[in-house]
Amino acid sequence: MRLTKRTFIASLMATTVAAFAMAGPAHAEKKYGPGASDTEIRIGNFVPYSGPVSAYGVVGKTMDAYFRMINDQGGVNGRKIKFISYDDAYSPPKAVEQARKLIESDEVLALFGTLGTPSNTAIMKYVNAKKVPHLFLSSGGTRFGADPKAHPWTLPFNPSYESEGRVYANLIKEKYPNAKIAVLVQNDDYGKDIYKGVKDGLGDKVSMIVAEAPYDLSDATVDSQMVKLKASGADLFLNLATPKFAAQSTRKLGELNWRPVHILNNVASQVGAVLVPAGLENAQGAITATFIKDASDPTLANDAEVKQFKEFMAKYMPDGDINNSLYAIGYAMADAMTHVLRQAGDNLTRENVMKQALSLDGFAPRMVYNGLTMKTSETDHFPLEELQIMVFKGDRWVAEGGVISAVTETKKK
Known part of the structure; x- marks a missing residue:
């Protein structure tokens, strides 16, 4: 069959349109794994x-x-x-x-x-x-x-908790080099992780730790642990507890009339959930490290x-x-x-x-x-490897100093 110029052009256009029609979906192909769809x-x-x-x-x-x-x-x-x-x-x-x-x-x-x-x-x-x-x-x-x-x-x-622990250790060595440290620590993977960071950070100064008191999640209170820690003569309290027990231990500081330097780990630093139940007066001067903004901070x-x-x-x-x-x-x-x-x-x-x-x-x-x-x-x-030191004053945490690095030893290697 002989093609006229007009039929040739028409055929070419049809072929081109068809080619685009076939190529288009492949180019814009959507890929889905389990749990994903168009909607x-x-x-x-x-x-x-x-x-x-x-x-x-x-x-x-x-x-x-x-x-x-x-x-x-x-x-x-x-x-x-x-x-x-x-x-x-x-x-x-x-x-x-x-x-x-x-x-x-x-x-x-x-x-x-x-x-x-x-x-x-x-x-x-x-x-x-x-x-x-x-x-x-x-x-x-x-x-x-x-x-x-x-x-x-x-x-x-x-x-990482280990990094957070090293931050506290470095802070202690810099600001409280002669402190006697008492540690309340949760007896599980979390507690062991952050406490390892503290000990690694203290290095040859680990002897500054004069008392430690582990507790289990099944414990009703940590009152007995707090009595033991105060009796050690420590003047710096490192509180590595989760919210319920951090509130109990902070409240116990007031009941025991024990006023050490109080370092409180980040996971239990919530004002409403921990410090209000503990009594804000018992939390004054507490120190923590954070990476999240405090929405109640007037600044x-x-x-x-x-x-x-x-x-x-x-x-x-x-x-x-x-x-x-x-x-x-x-x-x-x-x-x-x-x-x-x-x-x-x-x-x-x-x-x-x-x-x-x-x-x-x-x-x-x-x-x-x-x-x-x-x-x-x-x-x-x-993803995140920096922390901001905070001090509790009045009814809120106040930033003190700049953002500090918390790069892990694993990553340095």
């Missing part, structure tokens, strides 16, 4: 809504509220986030059960913000074997970022992120306590997770979500202290 992204979580550290339950509730806010704003790249959060009661066996349910039954795209050193330790090997992103753990357990080759799918959020009243956070709390968590920094931590973590999902675009496979989480460079989650940013890579699984 939804399923994210899994567990926190202790019950049990001895149920005060941390507000972290999960805040995450849920944050994702509701994101969904009200249209979701992430047009997809709504379905946040599935279970109670593990701070029990490692329960955590394993909940992680299996989330991955094998709920088929979530990723685990996010799972809380607690013991619980995350219990699931880490399983989650990495399943190649599921295990992102922004609500724990500063050093092990979670220390060996990226063995645990390539695990990424913590908090600066941050005009901070844009603090204003946004207060608006969020008023709308989505009206019964929440602005004085409790756990709300701000949950908010910051959810902001980081949302950023990673946005960066993943339409490639919502587990592999790409993990790739995005390990490609952070200069991202600052909302409500993280000004000047702190996240940086990660395949060989760097510690």
Whole structure:
């Protein structure tokens, strides 16, 4: 058949259109892993809504509220986030059960913000074997970022507890070189981790520790431990307790009329949840290190992120306590997770979500202290490595000095 010029052009155009039609979908192809679709992204979580550290339950509730806010704003790249959060009661066996349910039954795209050193330790090997992103753990357990080759799918959020412990040790050596130190420490992975940082930081000055009193989560109180520590003659009290026991021990300082220098670890520094029940008068002069802004700090009243956070709390968590920094931590973590999902675009496979989480460079989650940013890579699984020293005065924490580095010894090597 002979082609005229007109039919040739028409044929060529038809062929070109067909080629574009075939190439277009391939070019814009969407990729989905478990838990992702055109309309939804399923994210899994567990926190202790019950049990001895149920005060941390507000972290999960805040995450849920944050994702509701994101969904009200249209979701992430047009997809709504379905946040599935279970109670593990701070029990490692329960955590394993909940992680299996989330991955094998709920088929979530990723685990996010799972809380607690013991619980995350219990699931880490399983989650990495399943190649599921295990992102922004609500724990500063050093092990979670220390060996990226063995645990390539695990990424913590908090600066490591070991680093925090070294910060306190360096502070003691610099400001209180002749102190006699008494230590209250939780007898679990968390307590051992931060206490190791303290001892490593003290180095040949570890003999400054004159008394230590461990306690178990099953203990009703730490009154007897506090009596023992005071009797040691120590003049510096290193409080490595979780919220319930930190409140008890701080209150006991007043009852015993014991006035040592008081260093309180970050996980128990909440004003509303810990220091108010303990009696603010008993917390005066306490020292801690933090990476989260205090929304109740009047010096941050005009901070844009603090204003946004207060608006969020008023709308989505009206019964929440602005004085409790756990709300701000949950908010910051959810902001980081949302950023990673946005960066993943339409490639919502587990592999790409993990790739995005390990490609952070200069991202600052909302409500993280000004000047702190996240940086990660395949060989760097510690996103945040700086802390701000704070002193408790009146009814709030006050920043003292600048932001200080908390780079881990593991990373230096």
